Every structure is written in structure tokens, then in C-alpha cells.
Amino acid sequence: MSNFNRSFIPYQLWRFIVINAKMYAIARGWVGPEH
Amino acid sequence: MSASTLPRILILGAGFAGHTAALHLSHLVRGKAEVTVVAPGNRFTWFPSLIWVGTGTMSEEAVQFELAPVYEKLGFEYVNARAQTIAPDDRWVEAQSADGQTRRIAYDYLINATGPYLNFEGTPGLGPVAGHTQSVCSVDHAVAARAAYMESIARMRKGQHQRLVIGVGHPAATCEGAAFEYLMNVDADLRKRGLRDLADLVWLSNEPEAGDFGVDGVEARKHGAVVTGAALVRGLFDESNVRTLMAAGVTNVESGRLTYDQIGVDPTGLDFDFAMLIPQFRGIPLKYVDKQGADITAAMTVPSGFMRVDADYASKTYDEYRATDWPATYRSPLYPNVYAVGIAFAPPHPLSKGKKSNAGTAIVATVPRTGMASGIMGRTAAYNVADQIEGREPTHHARMSEMPAACVASMGHSLWNGSAASIVMVPVARDFQRYPQYGRDLNLCDLDVGLAGAWTKRLLHETFMWKLQAKPGWRMIPE
Numbered sequence: 001m002s003n004f005n006r007s008f009i010p011y012q013l014w015r016f017i018v019i020n021a022k023m024y025a026i027a028r029g030w031v032g033p034e035h
Numbered sequence: 036m037s038a039s040t041l042p043r044i045l046i047l048g049a050g051f052a053g054h055t056a057a058l059h060l061s062h063l064v065r066g067k068a069e070v071t072v073v074a075p076g077n078r079f080t081w082f083p084s085l086i087w088v089g090t091g092t093m094s095e096e097a098v099q100f101e102l103a104p105v106y107e108k109l110g111f112e113y114v115n116a117r118a119q120t121i122a123p124d125d126r127w128v129e130a131q132s133a134d135g136q137t138r139r140i141a142y143d144y145l146i147n148a149t150g151p152y153l154n155f156e157g158t159p160g161l162g163p164v165a166g167h168t169q170s171v172c173s174v175d176h177a178v179a180a181r182a183a184y185m186e187s188i189a190r191m192r193k194g195q196h197q198r199l200v201i202g203v204g205h206p207a208a209t210c211e212g213a214a215f216e217y218l219m220n221v222d223a224d225l226r227k228r229g230l231r232d233l234a235d236l237v238w239l240s241n242e243p244e245a246g247d248f249g250v251d252g253v254e255a256r257k258h259g260a261v262v263t264g265a266a267l268v269r270g271l272f273d274e275s276n277v278r279t280l281m282a283a284g285v286t287n288v289e290s291g292r293l294t295y296d297q298i299g300v301d302p303t304g305l306d307f308d309f310a311m312l313i314p315q316f317r318g319i320p321l322k323y324v325d326k327q328g329a330d331i332t333a334a335m336t337v338p339s340g341f342m343r344v345d346a347d348y349a350s351k352t353y354d355e356y357r358a359t360d361w362p363a364t365y366r367s368p369l370y371p372n373v374y375a376v377g378i379a380f381a382p383p384h385p386l387s388k389g390k391k392s393n394a395g396t397a398i399v400a401t402v403p404r405t406g407m408a409s410g411i412m413g414r415t416a417a418y419n420v421a422d423q424i425e426g427r428e429p430t431h432h433a434r435m436s437e438m439p440a441a442c443v444a445s446m447g448h449s450l451w452n453g454s455a456a457s458i459v460m461v462p463v464a465r466d467f468q469r470y471p472q473y474g475r476d477l478n479l480c481d482l483d484v485g486l487a488g489a490w491t492k493r494l495l496h497e498t499f500m501w502k503l504q505a506k507p508g509w510r511m512i513p514e
Contacts, residue, residue, distance in 0.1 A: 006454060006485035016487035019457045020494070022479070026439040027407070027513035032461040032479050033437035033469070 042068045042424050045128060045142035047118045048319075049074035049102050051082075051406040052377025053148030054503060055413035055514060061109040061505070063421035070109075071140060073130045075117040077102050079503055080174055083406060083443075084496050086216045088177035089311065090184060090224050092448040095174050105505050114140065118149060118319075123335070123370040124326040144420045147342055147375040148413060151316035154205070160288030161204045161314055167290045168204060168310040171217055180311055184221070187309040191225075191233040197308040202239035204312030206284025206296065206392075209401040211240050212248050214313050215268070216445045222275045223447030223454070231276075237305070238272065239280045239295065239312070242400045243388050245269045249400035250440075251386045253460050254473055255482040261473075262482055264458065271446070271456075271484070280305075282390065284398045285312060296396040316378060316401070318342065334369065341381035343368065348383050356384060358436035358466035364429045365416050372423065374416040377409035382435075386464055402435075406499075408463060410514030411438050436464035439479070443492040446484070455488025457481065 005011050026032045044060060046053045049072055060070050078099045087093035106113040116130035116138060127141045153172050155162030163169050169180035187197045201218040203211055218238055225231040238245075246252055246264035253264035272279055282298035293310065296302045318340025323332045336342050346362040360383040367373040375381075382402040389399025404412075411433045419429030439461040447453035459481040465474025502512040 007452065009486070012485050012487040012490075015457075015483055015485060016490050019459070019481060019483060019487060020491060022459055022481060023441040023491075024513065026459065026461055026479060027441065032439050032476060033466075 039069055042143040043141060044068050044070045044144045044146070044420055045140060046070065046072045046146045046148060047074070047128065048148035048150050048377070048379065049079060050148060050150045050377060051409035052379070052413035053146065054079055054102075055410040056146050056148060056376065056417040057106070057109065057111060058503070058505060058509065059414050059417035060420070061111070062510070063417055064424055065110075068424055069112070071112040071114060071142075072102070072106055073114045073116055073118055073128065073140065074102065075115065075133070077113075077115050081496060081500055081503075083492075085171045085174065085177040086213060086220055086445060087448050088174065089169070089171040089180040089217055090220045090448075091181045092220070092224065095178055099174060100500065100504055108505055114138065118321060120322045120324060121145070121147075122324050123367070123373055126372075143372060144423065145373045146413075146416050146420065147321075147373065147379045148377045149319040149321065149379045151378045152319045152340065154315040154317045157315045157317075158205050158285055158288065160293075161285065161312060167288050168312045170313060171213060171311060172210075172313060183309055188228065188230065190308070191230045194233070196233050196235065198235040198237060198306060200237045200239055200293065200305065200307040200310040200312070202280075202312055203241050204285045204288070205315035206241055206286070206396050206398045207401050208241055208313050208315045209249050209403050210313045210316070211242055211400055212403060212405070212442060212444055214240070214311065215248070217311055218277065219271070219275070219444070219446035220448065222277065236275070236277045237280060237307075238277050239283055239285065239305075240400070241282065241284050241398050243282050243298075243390065245272060245279060245281060247387050247400055249385070249387050249403045250460065250463055251388065251465060253458055253480065253482060254475070254477060255459075255480040256477040257482070261477065264482060267456070267482055267484065282398055284392070284396055286396065296392040296394050296398065298390045298392050298398055300393065302392075302394050318379060318381075335367070337381040339381070342375035342379055344375050344380045346381065346383040348381070351384060353388055358434065358464065358468060360384065361434040361436045361464055363432035363434050364419050365412055366419065366429060374419065376412035376416045378404050380412070405440060405442060407440055407442075407514055408435065408438060414514055434464070435462065436466045437462050439463070443488055443495060445489065445492050447489060450489060450493060452486070453489030454485060455492045457483045457488040457491055
């Protein structure tokens with residue numbers, strides 16, 4: 001990833017939403033192996 | 036001792052695993068069991084933020100809260116003491132409080148979540164108390180590391196060059212991720228202070244390659260291509276001008292100089308002005324006794340002191356490792372009412388590939404058990420104990436080969452110009468039967484670096500400090 005993207009606020013907001021949604025879904029067990 | 040006839044659940048330890056088990060038991064067995072938590076110190080510590088305490092960007096008060104009021108709210112008994120002896124036949128635990136008084140506590144179900152013993156003695160000269168290095172494994176250690184780091188900064192301000200060695204301090208240490216975070220936060224802090232040019236930053240790790248983190252590395256699919264944690268971390272080190280000593284194990288430390296053994300080369304030394312090196316983790320020294328009082332510790336634990344559970348402990352090579360080697364329920368094979376979770380359970384083998392050095396030292400990054408993994412194990416044990424109390428066989432399972440891990444490795448604290456590596460892996464231990472190519476689901480795995488990670492790391496700090504104090508809505512926040 002480019003250095004620009006690492007601190008470009010709109011892109012980082014998008015990544016924040018995506019990563020946290022993914023983390024929440026796997027932590028809840030909604031996706032991935034049952035645990 | 037209580038005259039109640041309700042089943043008694045005893046939790047040893049109030050870290051991620053033990054405290055999470057307690058939280059879940061508060062709704063699983065309400066009115067059906069009595070719960071007691073034994074842990075020394077009356078403090079919960081949010082360990083992931085200790086790296087910020089160690090660099091002076093967060094106060095020690097911000098990473099702790101008192102346990103007693105939380106357990107009072109949950110209706111549990113809290114005993115501020117350290118467990119010493121466990122009698123699984125007679126079902127009691129002896130614990131000693133800070134004033135030296137010993138108390139015997141009876142139980143029907145036991146969850147051992149005693150965490151790590153920081154084995155500084157495993158490396159002569161290591162550690163902040165009797166040695167010459169720093170650590171961020173406890174609040175006291177992080178505060179001492181901050182003081183030593185500030186002394187280094189003061190010397191740099193006078194124009195002196197400093198060598199800061201950060202990593203792990205034993206050939207079989209774990210928790211490389213925390214050391215990596217500390218390194219990258221030191222790098223960010225020194226840049227902010229305008230002192231980076233005066234610092235020689237060295238990453239010394241027992242990982243076979245950068246980005247291994249004791250979990251055999253990470254990969255993710257990005258824009259149709261597979262990116263690896265190794266490439267990402269190597270790039271970050273290059274960009275930050277960090278020197279690396281990989282596949283290296285520290286064997287001795289003297290004032291200002293350490294000796295290390297490294298794969299492929301003969302043992303050598305390195306001078307340092309400041310060193311933060313994570314020690315080897317062992318199991319908390321607990322004595323297990325049978326009905327006659329005979330010592331059965333060797334049957335209950337592996338040589339490193341961690342408790343045996345329902346794992347496959349047969350000796351295997353890396354190619355023979357299987358997903359089913361990992362424990363499912365975390366229950367003792369000898370005592371079905373005894374569990375061990377978090378760092379207290381004995382992993383069946385490392386995840387990372389270890390090797391022997393020319394001098395014969397086994398250098399291997401051992402299994403990390405992060406807050407998320409420990410919390411999931413604690414929750415699993417709580418649900419299984421609840422099953423047993425209801426008269427069922429335990430049905431809940433969370434092998435490390437089926438549980439996910441989300442790790443956010445801070446690389447600068449600021450919410451404006453900070454950064455962090457966000458890492459998602461599913462599952463932690465590779466399962467090549469389920470995922471033949473990589474052993475993990477690359478559609479769910481993720482790797483990213485940027486400001487969003489710094490926000491996520493702060494979000495995790497705030498939400499988990501809320502959840503772990505059992506504040507309203509805590510069950511909305513998963514482990």
C-alpha cells in the first residue's frame with residue numbers, strides 16, 4: 001500500500017469500517033469455522 | 036466456607052481468560068452456582084496497551100481497573116491471593132495472600148487461568164529487577180521501561196548515539212507481537228522528538244523470519260494477489276531503518292552487552308544502551324497433590340509448567356502436525372471438572388518452525404495466546420462448566436485450529452498521524468485438511484497498515500475496558 005493511502009482519511013475511514021466489520025463478524029462466529 | 040449446597044466454581048487468575056470466564060458465568064449459572072475468583076493484586080491490566088505505558092504515551096492508571104467492585108457487582112466472591120497448591124482429588128486449592136496468610140478454598144469445578152510465569156531466570160542477566168534489560172509484561176515493568184527509555188532520550192538530547200535493542204530475550208520466548216509494537220512505537224516516538232538519527236534500532240527475535248509472530252506468519256488475499264506478513268514487516272523495517280537479527284536467541288546479558296545464538300552462525304555479542312526483551316513464559320509454579328498428599332505435578336503439567344488438557348501431546352514433526360492436535364474443550368484428561376485456559380494450558384507444539392543453531396540451541400518462537408484467543412478459551416470453559424452443572428457433557432469447543440485472531444499492532448499512538456498493522460487470521464493454527472493450500476481461509480484473513488489501525492487499536496482499548504468492567508451492554512462486545 002502506498003504511503004499516501006496509509007494516512008489518506010477517506011480511504012482510512014473505509015478501511016476502518018471494513019476491518020472492524022470483519023473482526024466483529026469473525027469474533028461473533030458469523031463467518032469462519034464454528035468456535 | 037459456605038453452607039450452600041450449590042456447586043462451587045473456582046477461577047484461578049483474572050486476566051483475559053479467567054476474567055472472561057467469570058463474566059460469562061455471571062449469566063450462565065446465575066442462581067445455580069457459587070463463583071469465586073482467586074487472583075493476586077486486585078487489578079485487571081489491559082496488557083495490549085502496556086507498550087504505550089512503556090513509551091510514555093499512556094499513563095499506567097489508564098490500563099487498569101479494580102477487580103473487587105466488578106466481582107461484587109456480579110455477585111461473586113473475590114479472594115486477593117495467589118494460588119499455590121491444587122488437590123484435584125479432594126477438590127481444594129490453597130492460596131496465599133500478600134500478608135502471608137494461607138486459605139484453603141473448596142470447589143466442584145476449577146478453571147485454571149493463572150497466566151504466565153515470566154522466566155527471567157531462564158536467561159542470565161535478563162529483566163528489570165535482577166538483570167540489565169527492560170520488559171513490558173507488567174505495569175511495574177512498563178513503568179520501569181519508560182524510565183529507562185527516557186534516560187536514553189536524555190542522552191540523545193545531549194547528542195549521544197544510542198543503540199536500542201528490542202525483541203525477545205530467550206531462544207524459546209513468545210509474544211513477539213508485543214515487542215514489535217514496542218519497537219515501532221519507539222521508532223515513531225523518536226521521529227516525533229527529532230531524535231531518530233541518533234538511535235540505532237535493532238530488532239532481535241527468535242522468529243524464523245520477520246512477520247512470523249510465533250504463528251507461522253500470516254497471509255491475506257489483496258486485489259487478487261496473496262500478500263504475506265513477512266513482506267509487509269520487512270518493508271516496514273526497511274522503511275524505518277530498523278536492523279534485524281532474526282532466528283536469534285539471547286543466551287546471556289551483562290550490563291550493556293548481550294550474547295545471542297543465531298541459526299547458521301556461531302554465538303556472538305551485541306552492545307546496547309537500552310534493551311527491551313520479552314522473557315520466556317512458563318506456567319505459574321503450582322503444586323498438584325493427590326489424596327495422600329503426594330506430588331502429582333508431573334502428571335498434571337508439561338515440563339514448562341503449563342497444564343495438560345485435551346490436546347494430543349505426542350511428539351511429532353512439523354509435517355505431522357494436525358488441527359486436531361489442539362485442545363477443544365480445555366478440560367484435564369485426568370479430572371473432568373478441571374480446565375486450563377489462556378496461557379495456563381499446555382500447547383501441543385509450536386506453530387512456528389523452529390531450528391537448532393550451530394551451538395545446538397533450539398530457537399523457536401513459541402505459541403502466543405493473545406487476549407482474543409485467551410478470552411475465547413475462557414468463554415468456552417465457562418460454557419462447558421455450565422453444561423456440566425446442567426448435567427450435560429461439555430459441548431463447546433474452540434481449538435486454536437478453528438478460532439480466529441484479530442491483532443492490531445500499534446506503530447504509533449496518535450489518532451492523527453499514528454499507524455498500526457491490522458491482522459486478521461482464520462484460524463490461528465493452520466488446518467491443511469480444511470484449507471489445503473495455506474491452512475487458513477485467505478478470504479477472511481486480512482493484513483493492512485495505516486491510520487485506521489491506530490483508530491482500531493484505541494477503539495479496542497476503550498470498548499474492552501468497558502466490557503471487562505461489566506458495564507451495561509458488555510455482552511454486545513465479543514471476545
